[in-house]
Amino acid sequence: MYTAVLSNFAGNTIAMVLAGGKGERLSPITLNRPKPYVPFGGKYKIIDFVLSNLFNSGIKKVYVLTQYRAHALNKHIKESWGKWAGLGEFYDTISPETTNLGEEWFKGTADAIFQFMRILETTDADYIAIFSGDHVYKMDIGQMISYHIINKADMTLAALEVSPEEAKRFGIFTVDDNYQVTAFTEKPQEPVPIPDRSTCFASMGNYIFSTKKLIEILKEGRKHHADLDFGKHVIPMMIKKGDRIFAYNFIDNLLPQMGPGEKGYWKDVGTIDSYYEANMDLINVVPQLNLYNYRWPIITNQGNYPPAKTVFDEEGRRGQNLNSYICGGCIISGATVRRSILGPCCKINSYSLIEDSILFENVEIGRHVRIKRAIIDERVKIPDGSEIGFNHEEDRQKGYVVTDSGIVVVT
Numbered sequence: 001m002y003t004a005v006l007s008n009f010a011g012n013t014i015a016m017v018l019a020g021g022k023g024e025r026l027s028p029i030t031l032n033r034p035k036p037y038v039p040f041g042g043k044y045k046i047i048d049f050v051l052s053n054l055f056n057s058g059i060k061k062v063y064v065l066t067q068y069r070a071h072a073l074n075k076h077i078k079e080s081w082g083k084w085a086g087l088g089e090f091y092d093t094i095s096p097e098t099t100n101l102g103e104e105w106f107k108g109t110a111d112a113i114f115q116f117m118r119i120l121e122t123t124d125a126d127y128i129a130i131f132s133g134d135h136v137y138k139m140d141i142g143q144m145i146s147y148h149i150i151n152k153a154d155m156t157l158a159a160l161e162v163s164p165e166e167a168k169r170f171g172i173f174t175v176d177d178n179y180q181v182t183a184f185t186e187k188p189q190e191p192v193p194i195p196d197r198s199t200c201f202a203s204m205g206n207y208i209f210s211t212k213k214l215i216e217i218l219k220e221g222r223k224h225h226a227d228l229d230f231g232k233h234v235i236p237m238m239i240k241k242g243d244r245i246f247a248y249n250f251i252d253n254l255l256p257q258m259g260p261g262e263k264g265y266w267k268d269v270g271t272i273d274s275y276y277e278a279n280m281d282l283i284n285v286v287p288q289l290n291l292y293n294y295r296w297p298i299i300t301n302q303g304n305y306p307p308a309k310t311v312f313d314e315e316g317r318r319g320q321n322l323n324s325y326i327c328g329g330c331i332i333s334g335a336t337v338r339r340s341i342l343g344p345c346c347k348i349n350s351y352s353l354i355e356d357s358i359l360f361e362n363v364e365i366g367r368h369v370r371i372k373r374a375i376i377d378e379r380v381k382i383p384d385g386s387e388i389g390f391n392h393e394e395d396r397q398k399g400y401v402v403t404d405s406g407i408v409v410v411t
């Protein structure tokens with residue numbers, strides 16, 4: 001819909017990806033890793049989705065702002081994304097810097113950008129894309145940039161259509177008939193619908209700014225707010241000043257070979273239950289999120305793993321994978337894996353059964369083990385004869401986390 005301007009301006013945009021969050025609601029799987037580095041779909045990390053969107057959109061000048069337990073995430077960016085950049089392109093990680101005035105963590109989403117004002121003031125890019133690094137979706141960002149340019153906007157916000165009931169969990173935009181933003185409210189009890197619609201516009205945490213306007217508003221905002229935040233401070237300030245802010249309806253974003261069920265797909269995966277459900281959707285016959293669209297690939301560090309294999313084919317000891325995602329390097333040795341996702345290099349030993357579960361990288365399951373509706377963290381070894389997910393009281397006594405819906409997390 002807005003692709004005509006893409007070739008002229010995607011290359012004149014730099015991106016700053018906010019990837020420093022703890023993801024506390026995803027605990028305990030975020031105790032030792034930031035949310036953007038959490039595995040998703042077996043071999044991917046959550047951050048691979050936004051970086052793939054930028055890469056596929058032609059935006060290859062990208063700063064990833066990291067903070068919480070950043071070492072593994074920084075290493076992932078360097079070893080995978082860093083090597084795909086060409087002349088004048090980069091995928092670089094930057095973290096809060098120590099100065100002679102002391103060391104400061106990012107205090108808000110906009111403060112994180114403000115701390116790297118030197119980048120904004122020295123770039124020749126006309127547009128800055130500020131995107132969150134911890135959501136799962138596919139998006140042609142070039143179409144959003146074109147929409148920004150056509151509207152002569154100072155700021156464009158990616159907006160998700162949600163029901164009034166769902167709107168109470170989001171930051172909600174009030175817009176006029178042209179989708180120009182007139183108000184912004186966090187988690188309103190009585191959300192204002194889109195004109196002539198029964199739905200509301202929720203913030204996806206993704207923004208396009210004209211560079212000069214972003215520099216101006218950050219400097220002004222930082223005078224009054226040390227914890228400068230886009231939702232809490234920047235957007236209300238710009239509305240009050242009469243700046244041109246527009247909502248970009250994510251449902252209008254179209255990708256090549258996109259299926260009807262994938263249009264408008266966006267997941268926060270901010271809780272154990274939502275994370276589990278989004279992963280389990282991938283193994284449905286027709287999942288909402290199609291990872292097999294080679295016109296819009298999700299890219300990650302593949303690793304030099306051998307193919308997955310099954311071993312043994314005898315009665316009672318048959319290696320088999322049924323309705324499952326199995327990553328490279330996995331060995332299913334005389335065991336059954338059903339409706340599950342196995343990360344790279346997992347080994348499932350004989351006579352064991354894995355059902356409706358997610359195993360991270362390098363998990364080893366002993367013999368005669370039964371597991372259902374569980375998430376097993378990387379490098380965990382489950383002893384012979386163990387049962388997980390069948391008696392939640394026993395699971396809790398072993399120190400495992402059990403959600404209200406019965407998902408067991410083993411770290």
